[in-house]
Amino acid sequence: MTTTGSTLNSRQRFLAALAGEPPDRPPLWIMRQAGRYLPEYRELKQQHGFLKMVKTPELATEVTLQPIRRFGFDAAILFSDILVIPEAMGQPYRFRDQGGIAMEFAIRSDNDIENLDTGSIRERLAYVPAALQLLRRELDGRTALLGFAGSPWTLATYMVEGGSSTHYEKIKELFYGDRPLFEKLMEKITAAVIEYYRMQVEAGADAVQLFDSWGGACAGGDYEEASLKWIRRILREIGGSVPVILYAKGLHHRINELADAGAAAVSVDWSADLGLLRRALANPVTLQGNLDPALLNTRPDIVRRQAEAILDAMKGYPGGHIFNLGHGIMPTAKIENVEALVDTVRGS
Secondary structure, three states: OOOOOOOOOHHHHHHHHHOOOOOOOOOEOOOOOOOOOOHHHHHHHHHHOHHHHHHOHHHHHHHHHHHHHHHOOOEEEOOOOOOHHHHHOOOOEEEOOOOOEEEOOOOOOHHHHHOOOOOOHHHHOOHHHHHHHHHHHHHOOOOEEEEEEEOHHHHHHHHHHOEOOOOOHHHHHHHHHOHHHHHHHHHHHHHHHHHHHHHHHHOOOOEEEEEEOOHHHOOHHHHHHHHHHHHHHHHHHHOOOOOEEEEEOOOHHHHHHHHOOOOOEEEOOOOOOHHHHHHHOOOOOEEEEEEOHHHHHOOHHHHHHHHHHHHHHHOOOOOOEEEEEOOOOOOOOOHHHHHHHHHHHHOO
16 A cells, blocks of 8 residues: 555545554544534434434444544544443443443342353344444545444443442452452453454454553553453454554553554553653554543644644654544534644644
C-alpha cells in the first residue's frame, strides 16, 4: 500500500497507519464517537433508548454514521457496548438511575460461572454482525470500519463486582483468594471475546479495538496474570486476521509489554507523554492517542494548541500515529471543539 501523497482515502490512510506505514497525515477517529454531544444522537436516544439502539442493526448503523457525516473521521467504530458479552452469556445489565452500570446479579460462586453460557454467543449477538454488514455497505470502502470488545479483565470487573466499581475489591478477592475459580471465569470470558471478534471480522470489520479500560486497577506485578496473559491469547487467535488496537488505560508505563503482546497499535490515555513514550519503545509500534477528552469542553483555541503539541511530539515517528482522544468523548463536548480538532489534524 502506498502512503505517499494525498491520494489515500480515509480507510487506506487508517490501515496504512496500523501497518506502520505513516501516511500523509495522521488518521483521526474518536473513541466513543456517538454520544450525547450530538443533537441527532440525543433525539434518537429519546425515541428508542440506549439498549434498543445497540440491539437494532438499523439504529446502530444510523448512530455509527452520525459523527462520520458531521466530521468525516477516517474510521467509524460500531455503536455498541462492551457489556453485550456478559449479557449474551446470561448476565444482563442496566444503567443505574444515579449513573453507572448494575449487573442483574454478581458472580460469586463456581455455580454462577458454570451457568455462564458461551455456546450461544453467535445467536444472541447476531445483531452485531448485522449492523457491521449494513455499515460496510454504507461506508463503501471510503472509511475504515472498527469493531471492539472489552478485555477479559475489564469485563470480569463488572461481572464480579456486580456493576461499576471504584476499588474493585471483589474481583481482587477472587484473583488473590481463589485463583482456580478466577481462571475458570477468565477462560469463559476469553473464549466469548474471541468468538465475538471472529463474528465481527467475518462481518467485514477492518480492524478491532480491545479495551482494557480497568487494567490499571491491577497491582503492579500482577497485571500479567490478571489481564495481559488473556489479552495475549486473544491477540494470538485473531491478530492475524485483522489489525487489533489495544487500549490499556493507566498502563503506559508498561508500553513495551503492551507493544510486545501482538497488537498492531497501542492506544494510551491522556496521562501519557507521547514524546517520552515513543523514545521509551524498544521497537516502534503504531501509537494511538491521546488528547484529554475534557479539552473538548473548553474552547477551540485550547483544543488547537493542545492537539498541535501532540502532533509535534509525534512528528517523524517511524511507527505510525493515529490521532485520538485518550478516552471516550464526553457528553459535554462542544461541537465547535470537535470541528477545531478535525481541522487541526487535517491541516498537519
